[in-house]
């Protein structure tokens with residue numbers, strides 16, 4: 001772990017743009033290469049920071065191992081990955097929710113051996129265990145909505161945002177599970193060794209988030 005720099009693990013993809021916008025509002029002067037670059041390490045020497053760009057599901061892994069001091073991760077990823085990191089702030093960006101969905105004519109109560117497709121096997125398994133329902137989980141890496149249509153699974157557990165993907169594929173939501181937003185996460189050792197800088201970052205982000213909530 002670099003003692004000089006504060007290393008921030010950022011999720012590539014749909015969260016990235018919103019997270020960059022939030023950081024800029026919090027006073028971090030992130031250069032234009034944050035808007036248009038294929039580089040996976042972006043440095044901001046004036047702020048004593050570097051940003052590493054990881055797959056969203058991998059951000060807590062970088063933070064747990066201490067190669068990043070802090071990071072941004074979806075609540076979905078936090079639940080699925082169960083990494084040893086502190087979740088210190090709800091950034092209230094990239095809002096969506098997890099839901100169970102199926103074809104419209106599907107009746108869960110008539111299904112004796114349900115198969116559930118998801119990109120989130122652990123979250124899905126915990127959820128159905130808590131519900132007291134025995135299910136078989138089929139782990140997929142994307143295009144989850146395809147599974148019930150082609151007969152690979154009876155139900156899916158996936159993220160819903162606008163609902164367009166469910167609708168266009170003829171599926172209906174049968175249970176709403178968990179609301180999801182992105183979280184600011186911290187490595188436990190960094191929280192001690194770089195406490196001042198991390199507290200300052202959390203305060204600055206919290207100020208923007210609270211301000212936007214009141215607006």
Ligand SMILES: Nc1ncnc2c1ncn2[C@@H]1O[C@H](COP(=O)(O)OP(=O)(O)OP(=O)(O)O)[C@@H](O)[C@H]1O
Pocket residue numbers: 012013014015055056057073074075076077094095096142159160161162180181182
């Ligand atoms: N409509 C949405 N679908 C999926 N994730 C969303 C949505 N809206 C917000 N999110 C958040 O974005 C994160 C996923 O980001 P993204 O879709 O860029 O990556 P990914 O699907 O994991 O990666 P890839 O598509 O490259 O496999 C989720 O962890 C979730 O917190």
Ligand SMILES: O=P(O)(O)OC[C@H]1O[C@H](OP(=O)(O)OP(=O)(O)O)[C@H](O)[C@@H]1O
Pocket residue numbers: 141142143144145158159160161162163164165166
């Ligand atoms: O409710 P909506 O606004 O339609 O968004 C939800 C969809 O977006 C995500 O898929 P993504 O685009 O990441 O593609 P994927 O199938 O490769 O995961 C998610 O897995 C849903 O399929």
